[in-house]
Amino acid sequence: MELGSKSLRKVAVVGRGTAGSLAAAAVSRLHPDPDHELHHIYDSRIPTLGVGEGTWPSLLPYLEQLTNLSDETIQRSVNGTRKYGLAFEGWGVRNRNFIHSFVPEKVSYGYHLSADLMGELLRKSANARHIDAKVLDIAKVDGGALVEFDGMPPERYDLVFDARGFPRELHPDRHINVPFIPTNTAIIRRCPAIVEEEGDGPVLQHTYTRSIARPHGWVAVIPLTTHTAYGYIFNRDISSPAEVEADFDALLEADGVAEFEPSAVIQFPNFIHRQIYDGTVCRIGNAAAFVEPLQATTIAAAQLQIGMILQTRLHRPVERLEHDTPAVNRFLVKNMVYYGLFVGWHYHRGSKFESAFWRHARDDAWPRHRDAAAPEIVDCDALQMFDEMLYLLKQSEVDKSNHNQAYGFSLGSFIQMSQGLG
Numbered sequence: 306m307e308l309g310s311k312s313l314r315k316v317a318v319v320g321r322g323t324a325g326s327l328a329a330a331a332v333s334r335l336h337p338d339p340d341h342e343l344h345h346i347y348d349s350r351i352p353t354l355g356v357g358e359g360t361w362p363s364l365l366p367y368l369e370q371l372t373n374l375s376d377e378t379i380q381r382s383v384n385g386t387r388k389y390g391l392a393f394e395g396w397g398v399r400n401r402n403f404i405h406s407f408v409p410e411k412v413s414y415g416y417h418l419s420a421d422l423m424g425e426l427l428r429k430s431a432n433a434r435h436i437d438a439k440v441l442d443i444a445k446v447d448g449g450a451l452v453e454f455d456g457m458p459p460e461r462y463d464l465v466f467d468a469r470g471f472p473r474e475l476h477p478d479r480h481i482n483v484p485f486i487p488t489n490t491a492i493i494r495r496c497p498a499i500v501e502e503e504g505d506g507p508v509l510q511h512t513y514t515r516s517i518a519r520p521h522g523w524v525a526v527i528p529l530t531t532h533t534a535y536g537y538i539f540n541r542d543i544s545s546p547a548e549v550e551a552d553f554d555a556l557l558e559a560d561g562v563a564e565f566e567p568s569a570v571i572q573f574p575n576f577i578h579r580q581i582y583d584g585t586v587c588r589i590g591n592a593a594a595f596v597e598p599l600q601a602t603t604i605a606a607a608q609l610q611i612g613m614i615l616q617t618r619l620h621r622p623v624e625r626l627e628h629d630t631p632a633v634n635r636f637l638v639k640n641m642v643y644y645g646l647f648v649g650w651h652y653h654r655g656s657k658f659e660s661a662f663w664r665h666a667r668d669d670a671w672p673r674h675r676d677a678a679a680p681e682i683v684d685c686d687a688l689q690m691f692d693e694m695l696y697l698l699k700q701s702e703v704d705k706s707n708h709n710q711a712y713g714f715s716l717g718s719f720i721q722m723s724q725g726l727g
């Protein structure tokens with residue numbers, strides 16, 4: 306049997322947002338054969354999303370591995386601060402503020418970072434031929450994938466990472482709908498920095514992403530060294546942009562923020578692609594799935610998608626590809642459904658606001674999770690894994706081996722959130 310790397314001679318990454326930039330650097334760094342061919346394809350007329358500034362601790366060693374730079378150098382290059390978790394304000398029934406920390410608490414940290422700068426850093430680490438062209442289609446063909454371009458002949462690749470961002474429309478045959486997450490729009494404002502750089506070194510101050518419950522949804526506050534990003538996440542079918550802007554003004558005033566630059570209004574779908582991976586095409590980042598930004602899941606999920614595909618394609622024999630593909634796809638779909646359930650669950654106790662948004666979130670949206678995530682609908686047992694966490698949560702004593710049993714949101718995360726939400 307031949308190791309898969311021999312069958313990965315020509316690889317394409319389509320898209321140069323966070324997900325595409327991670328994939329291009331990962332292929333360059335992890336492919337054992339330096340003679341492989343990598344095409345990084347993007348349409349420079351289609352902008353990257355540019356948001357995505359909260360990350361998990363798992364990103365740091367990955368960035369060090371991909372860029373060959375130290376933690377400190379990376380942090381400074383991305384205008385980063387050290388994120389030790391999330392600070393919730395006004396969520397749940399206890400009306401108190403609480404922290405969802407990375408574990409070990411006060412030790413483990415990710416970054417708040419500039420997504421654009423991280424993309425630049427990663428692209429410097431990728432050894433790729435750049436192709437600026439619009440991709441019309443990516444189709445699986447015998448033993449590979451065919452990429453069709455606007456104004457250029459098609460090219461055949463052994464593996465294609467599709468990182469073209471959100472799908473234009475959702476189709477029930479291709480996408481799992483996530484109706485139990487009650488938000489679909491973000492208004493972003495860029496405000497002055499609140500952390501101070503100290504000399505030449507990285508900022509060591511402990512920071513948390515603030516997640517502040519508001520009448521129309523919640524607001525994320527992300528401190529970078531150059532500015533502080535505020536994002537108001539709401540449901541445009543329940544609250545008008547004018548109502549949200551007015552409440553946003555009130556929050557900034559209460560926070561003592563005198564000036565801001567309006568930077569974007571972003572509509573987002575909550576969905577999971579049924580076929581994240583088909584053996585030769587791997588959807589990553591926002592092209593694969595999105596479950597609102599509350600727990601900053603997308604970059605972590607992209608890391609997992611890229612890691613699993615490269616691990617299996619490079620190190621497993623090609624003869625195993627047919628057998629591996631459905632298992633890998635099911636694992637990646639399950640992971641995202643599970644993230645979606647964890648994020649949707651944050652709303653199940655409402656907040657200190659008895660507004661139309663919070664009534665909808667608690668009483669209409671969340672109760673739909675059992676039907677939407679039923680195994681026959683999503684073709685995986687993510688709901689069972691989620692239920693097991695709730696079961697463990699109710700036990701008086703839990704074996705330590707259960708603490709880290711789920712990737713990403715372990716029992717420790719459930720315990721912190723359930724105590725905070727009440």
Ligand SMILES: Cc1cc2nc3c(=O)[nH]c(=O)nc-3n(C[C@H](O)[C@H](O)[C@H](O)COP(=O)(O)OP(=O)(O)OC[C@H]3O[C@@H](n4cnc5c(N)ncnc54)[C@H](O)[C@@H]3O)c2cc1C
Nearest residue numbers: 320321322323324348354357359440470491590591603604
């Ligand atoms: C409000 C909000 C807040 C968020 N916060 C976080 C967070 O804190 N943490 C986190 O992990 N994630 C967050 N996310 C998710 C974030 O968007 C992603 O982490 C990240 O931006 C990944 O984007 P992407 O690379 O998949 O796509 P994009 O950034 O949209 O990039 C798409 C790329 O594809 C190219 N492209 C598109 N179509 C074509 C085509 N036809 N031909 C050729 N090229 C094409 C474009 O040129 C572009 O280069 C947030 C999302 C939103 C909406």
